[in-house]
Amino acid sequence: MKIFTSAQIHELDKYTIEHEPIESIDLMERAAKAITHAITEMWHNDTPMVVFAGPGNNGGDALAVARMLAEAGYSISVYLFNISGHLSEDCATNKARLTEIKKIKEFIEVTQEFDPPQLTSETLVIDGLFGSGINKPLAGGFSSLVKYINASPCKVVSIDVPSGLMTEDNTYNVRANIIRADVTLTLQQPKLSFLFAENQMFTGWQKVLDIRISSEGIEKTDAHYNIVEERDVRCMLRGRNSFAHKGMMGNALLIAGSYGMGGAAILATKACLRAGVGKVTVHTPKSNNIIMQISVPEAVILPDSEETIFSEPTDTEDYDALGIGPGLGTSETTAIALIAQLRRTQCPIVADADAINILANRRAWIQQLPKGIILTPHPKEFDRLDGHSTDSGERLAKACKMAERIGAYIILKGRYSALCMPDGHVAFNPTGNAGMATAGSGDVLTGIITALLARGYKQAEACIVGMYLHGLAGDIAAEELGMESLTAGDLITYLPKAFKRLND
Ligand SMILES: NC(=O)C1=CN([C@@H]2O[C@H](COP(=O)(O)OP(=O)(O)OC[C@H]3O[C@@H](n4cnc5c(N)ncnc54)[C@H](OP(=O)(O)O)[C@@H]3O)[C@@H](O)[C@H]2O)[C@H](O)CC1
Numbered sequence: 285m286k287i288f289t290s291a292q293i294h295e296l297d298k299y300t301i302e303h304e305p306i307e308s309i310d311l312m313e314r315a316a317k318a319i320t321h322a323i324t325e326m327w328h329n330d331t332p333m334v335v336f337a338g339p340g341n342n343g344g345d346a347l348a349v350a351r352m353l354a355e356a357g358y359s360i361s362v363y364l365f366n367i368s369g370h371l372s373e374d375c376a377t378n379k380a381r382l383t384e385i386k387k388i389k390e391f392i393e394v395t396q397e398f399d400p401p402q403l404t405s406e407t408l409v410i411d412g413l414f415g416s417g418i419n420k421p422l423a424g425g426f427s428s429l430v431k432y433i434n435a436s437p438c439k440v441v442s443i444d445v446p447s448g449l450m451t452e453d454n455t456y457n458v459r460a461n462i463i464r465a466d467v468t469l470t471l472q473q474p475k476l477s478f479l480f481a482e483n484q485m486f487t488g489w490q491k492v493l494d495i496r497i498s499s500e501g502i503e504k505t506d507a508h509y510n511i512v513e514e515r516d517v518r519c520m521l522r523g524r525n526s527f528a529h530k531g532m533m534g535n536a537l538l539i540a541g542s543y544g545m546g547g548a549a550i551l552a553t554k555a556c557l558r559a560g561v562g563k564v565t566v567h568t569p570k571s572n573n574i575i576m577q578i579s580v581p582e583a584v585i586l587p588d589s590e591e592t593i594f595s596e597p598t599d600t601e602d603y604d605a606l607g608i609g610p611g612l613g614t615s616e617t618t619a620i621a622l623i624a625q626l627r628r629t630q631c632p633i634v635a636d637a638d639a640i641n642i643l644a645n646r647r648a649w650i651q652q653l654p655k656g657i658i659l660t661p662h663p664k665e666f667d668r669l670d671g672h673s674t675d676s677g678e679r680l681a682k683a684c685k686m687a688e689r690i691g692a693y694i695i696l697k698g699r700y701s702a703l704c705m706p707d708g709h710v711a712f713n714p715t716g717n718a719g720m721a722t723a724g725s726g727d728v729l730t731g732i733i734t735a736l737l738a739r740g741y742k743q744a745e746a747c748i749v750g751m752y753l754h755g756l757a758g759d760i761a762a763e764e765l766g767m768e769s770l771t772a773g774d775l776i777t778y779l780p781k782a783f784k785r786l787n788d
């Protein structure tokens with residue numbers, strides 16, 4: 285699913301109006317119907333409702349929703365904020381339509397002073413102050429109103445966007461002046477900022493409402509941001525040839541583990557095997573040899589000459605992909621071996637965990653990374669790599685820049701892991717759950733992506749399919765086991781079911 289910026293959404297509105305064709309006011313009516321339907325599904329008509337409408341089209345939506353709810357028998361009080369004395373055309377039309385009907389409990393147009401109504405725990409506030417047209421942080425009377433609503437015990441449903449939240453960049457926003465909704469009913473598509481962890485406290489539960497924006501317009505408009513959908517992944521999946529033998533299914537090399545971190549190597553190796561690779565070789569310190577042989581008999585072990593650390597690069601000529609980093613440690617010897625390894629490796633690479641931490645300590649090396657390398661940092665690792673970011677939006681922008689600059693594929697791991705590609709596009713992964721916030725989860729992802737690379741998937745596909753399968757395995761595991769007790773090992777156990785679900 286394409287994620288458009290507010291400027292693009294505005295253009296798509298115009299395209300829909302022109303090409304469907306539909307009057308702008310009728311498009312608003314369609315949106316309002318969808319919003320009203322969603323509200324009536326969630327709240328009974330004995331819920332007292334207070335609608336706060338702003339001067340733009342978000343306010344117009346709110347006024348239309350107020351009319352529809354009043355007509356459906358709900359008790360509705362409406363406050364329209366018209367401080368500058370100017371309403372958008374469709375907002376003004378909906379004001380006129382609303383004031384014509386008798387069923388509204390009260391309608392107050394605020395032009396100067398505002399005496400806020402009491403908002404009890406019974407009240408549902410419908411927040412239609414500002415939507416995708418917001419262009420600066422809320423201030424003055426609007427910030428007081430937002431604070432008043434946030435401090436009240438009422439429930440809040442936001443139309444399209446929690447008022448005050450920017451749809452893309454919130455780095456310079458004033459977080460105290462953003463509505464904290466319980467539910468956000470967003471139109472057509474989630475907004476980019478909804479995918480960032482720190483904004484979940486504003487959006488609450490999100491529901492996307494289809495308002496039938498022109499599919500032709502959507503098709504024609506290039507989006508930098510996309511949410512991966514199951515059908516995308518199904519199209520990318522490669523089958524297994526009935527004549528396949530292990531030599532055709534990819535030969536993967538993992539360089540992982542150090543003394544005390546053998547588990548990371550085991551998890552990555554098992555995940556790699558479960559992701560359908562033909563053969564896995566694991567280069568790991570000598571001390572891990574026996575434990576690896578016992579834990580993953582399917583893998584070939586290539587012990588390092590050192591007892592406890594990775595110290596010497598391996599020849600990669602025979603391999604189809606390299607996964608490096610899980611549990612590797614960050615000693616000086618390992619760091620030097622790592623960069624030597626990365627420089628001489630010809631096959632596709634995924635570098636994770638300590639490989640990233642080593643690069644973070646020697647940032648000059650980042651420029652020397654082979655083109656097409658896949659890096660899979662979690663937010664803290666990325667901050668170590670590229671400096672502190674104030675929020676997820678800033679971090680994503682930096683990751684995109686780095687991906688373009690060095691020609692890398694960077695997966696910023698999180699609830700919606702974001703794959704930043706060298707061409708500037710970003711793919712967000714929708715699968716996964718909070719149960720996966722557990723040690724070893726990342727090692728499993730590295731193993732899966734290494735396997736897919738070895739099997740011949742191109743970098744972007746390996747990342748997209750890998751992220752999706754990893755999250756789906758977590759979701760299926762959570763369905764059966766619950767989230768609390770989920771471990772990284774469970775992700776490997778449920779990987780076959782994830783594949784099966786996608787292949788069925
Ligand atoms: N395709 C769709 O998604 C559709 C969405 N609809 C709804 O339309 C809004 C977007 O409407 P828009 O009129 O573009 O914008 P807003 O209603 O969000 O706000 C615009 C007004 O707000 C003023 N503004 C902006 N920032 C501030 C601020 N910080 N403080 C005070 N005022 C602010 C702005 O005035 P300026 O003069 O400053 O530009 C505007 O007056 C979308 O969210 C949906 O709800 C359509 O109904 C259907 C299609």
Ligand SMILES: [K+]
Pocket residue numbers: 342411412413414415442443444445446447
């Ligand atoms: K809103």
